[in-house]
Amino acid sequence: MDIGEIRKEYTQFGLNREDLAASPFAQFEKWFQQAREAELKEVNAMSIATVRADGMPQVRTVLLKLFDQRGFVFFTNYNSAKAQEIDANPQASLLFPWLDLERQVRISGQVEKISKAESFKYFTSRPKGSQLGAWISEQSQVISSRTVLKTLMNQVKEKFKDGKIPLPDSWGGYRIMPESFEFWQGRANRLHDRFKYELNEGHWHINRLAP
Template structure:
């Protein structure tokens, strides 16, 4: 299938250095609010790229659950493929594709586990079905049928009937600590605006990149 003719012009206002906050987290918050206000479907959906010891890159979509000056947090099973890759190579990249606004944000940096208290606080806020699902799924492992999952769900519902669902020891959060953040604004004729924040010993250095 030849799809080389699929294209559209990015009709949007430009992005200048004076438009940017000196801090990339505050700039991200500004754009995140723009995406949410514009009705972008799941603005907290982000592509998470990792690579294990063999160097093979891997990619999937996860949900951002918290961000602040320390970094960007998501949650998963500590036995999942992404977790095993982060154990081998604790660095990752994130991509927020807010295409409805002709924008994307790229983030790179080291990854660390969040504290148990942070994981517990978030886990307690999840719907009960999602809490039980965390106990049921050995994420990324092969299984012979969906029926086995449903059987395990029924078992866990009986086990935790009438009480709180505790935080599994094999489930929790990771924080991507930003070292490089890029804000991309689509412009006509593919002459896009790109600004990159680089963390230095003296703070954040901002530079314009060619499209």
């Protein structure tokens, strides 16, 4: 299938050096809020790239659930494929594709597990169905059918029917601690605006990149 004719000119916004916040976290928060105000679908969806032991990159989409000056947090099963990749090589890259605003943000850094207390705080805020789901999903493992999930769900519903649902030992959060950010704003004629923040000796340095 030849789809080379699919193209779009990016003309909504520009991005100038003088408009950037000194802190990439502040700049991210500004763009994130603008994406929310634009009512983008799944505004907190982010693609996360890790690397397998054999060097093969792996990418999937997860949901950002917390960000602050310490980093960007998502939650998963600690036995999942991505968790195993992170444990072996605690580095990752994130991508926020806010395409309706002709924007994307790339973030790379080291990864660490968050504390059990932080994971528990978020876990208790989840709907009951999601809490139960964390107990039954052996994420990334082969299963024979969806019936297996339904059977396990019925079992954990019965198990926890009379009390609060505890945090599974195999479930919790990871925090990506950024070492670089790139803010990309589409422009006409593919002359996009790209600015990269890089952390060096505790200070963020900003450079414009060629499109």
